[in-house]
Amino acid sequence: MTGSVPAVAQQEPADDDEPSILRDVDSPELSELTDLDTIGGVVREALAELVGDLVVRLPLVVLALVVLILLLVGTWLIVGVVRRGMTRAEVDFSVHRLVSNLLRLLLIAIAALVALSIAGVEIGAVLAGLGLIGLGLALALQNILENFIAGVLILVRKPFHRGELVNTNDVEGFVEDIDLRATTIRTYDGTLTLIPNADVFTQPLTNLTRRGTRRGTVAIGVDYRDDHEAAREVLLIAVHRIDEVLDDPAPAVLLRELGDSSVDFEVRFWINVDESILPFVEDRILRACKTAIEAAGMTIPWPIRTLAADMHPLRIAGVPDPLSEPDESDGPRPTTH
Numbered sequence: 001m002t003g004s005v006p007a008v009a010q011q012e013p014a015d016d017d018e019p020s021i022l023r024d025v026d027s028p029e030l031s032e033l034t035d036l037d038t039i040g041g042v043v044r045e046a047l048a049e050l051v052g053d054l055v056v057r058l059p060l061v062v063l064a065l066v067v068l069i070l071l072l073v074g075t076w077l078i079v080g081v082v083r084r085g086m087t088r089a090e091v092d093f094s095v096h097r098l099v100s101n102l103l104r105l106l107l108i109a110i111a112a113l114v115a116l117s118i119a120g121v122e123i124g125a126v127l128a129g130l131g132l133i134g135l136g137l138a139l140a141l142q143n144i145l146e147n148f149i150a151g152v153l154i155l156v157r158k159p160f161h162r163g164e165l166v167n168t169n170d171v172e173g174f175v176e177d178i179d180l181r182a183t184t185i186r187t188y189d190g191t192l193t194l195i196p197n198a199d200v201f202t203q204p205l206t207n208l209t210r211r212g213t214r215r216g217t218v219a220i221g222v223d224y225r226d227d228h229e230a231a232r233e234v235l236l237i238a239v240h241r242i243d244e245v246l247d248d249p250a251p252a253v254l255l256r257e258l259g260d261s262s263v264d265f266e267v268r269f270w271i272n273v274d275e276s277i278l279p280f281v282e283d284r285i286l287r288a289c290k291t292a293i294e295a296a297g298m299t300i301p302w303p304i305r306t307l308a309a310d311m312h313p314l315r316i317a318g319v320p321d322p323l324s325e326p327d328e329s330d331g332p333r334p335t336t337h
Contacts, residue, residue, distance in 0.1 A: 057120055064119035071111030079104050093162060095155050098180065143198075144181070150197035151180040164209035165273050169195050172208075188279060213246060213270050216278050220289050221262030223299040228255065228263050231298055238292035239269055244281045246270045261304040 079100055086096045117123050155178065160166050164175050166185065173187035182194040208214050222231045232253045239251045251269040258264070267289065271281050293300055 061119050064115040067118055068111055068115035071114060072108070075104060075107035075111060078107060098152065098155050147181050147197045150201040151178070151182075154178065154183070154197055154201055159205060160207050160209075164207060166205060166207050166209075168205040169199055169203050171195060188277060209273050212273060213249070214273050214278065215249075215268060215270050216282055216285075217269075218267045218282055218285050218289070219256070220265045220267060220286075220293070221259060221300055222265065222293065223301045224261075224263060226263075226298040230296070231263075231293065232265065234292045234296045234298070235265060235267055235289050238288040239267055239285055242269075242281065242284050242288060244271050244284070246272060262301050 082103060083096065083100050086099065091099075113123060113127075160175055162175050162178065165173070166175055168185075171185055171187065171193050173185040173193070176184040176186045176192060178184075180197070182196050183200050185193045185195060187193060220235060222228060232255070235253045236251065239245055239253070240247075245251055246269075249270045251267065254266045254268065256264050256266040267285060269281075269285065271278065290300065
């Protein structure tokens, strides 16, 4: 009996005509790519083609440069005419500067695009690239653009001008300059404070110059033992004698509080913002009021505290008072040896 031999699967020979997935290391194509002479030839051909294109386009490039120079000269002339017109029209300095700068940038951009178009550059591709670059810059410079837009809105709406007295972001002083990034304020002590335009535009702002006058207040305390009506008249006369205090609106003296050690008056007065500064006027008024109160025989008291001593302290139930006389009904008191 002949035993059965299992059939062994035989692998079919690979087809020699089927291309291999991996390129042979010794292939001629790969050896050509690593050959220095081949690389040098490719570079020389690229440079020759570039030089040939430049030679062909050289007249257009020269023409584009000439046109660019002429357009830049025209830009300078146009901006000069616009600036002189705004000067004659007495346009605000900040608006004058903003319009001039924006007009100059716009005309320069137009001149550059026209020159590139004459030189044969595809303007559509340039504009698309500039759009992508502008989007990236807008995302990266978000805070700067926010201040720029706020600066433009401030210059358009004109909530204040240079030289006016304003109070914003806890800073009070005179507006020194307004640009597209920040507003410069000169405080009373001469310090220049730069506040971002976005903060100036979004935060509350008080223009103290627009009305022409502003009100100030000082507090004066008078002794309780003095005649308060007479003290009111003395303070009112003293305030009227200050040259910077306006008669209209008239100053007033109001009793505001009965303090711990004095009767407190509030002196209200109005001054002209353009001629004086509030802290110096307050200084003159305080000195005048103190002198007038003392000359009238009255007193500006310092803080006083009155202490009352209780001679009969609290007694606790069931505990005899050691200071009281002994009660005979309680029996003889024990003696201590």
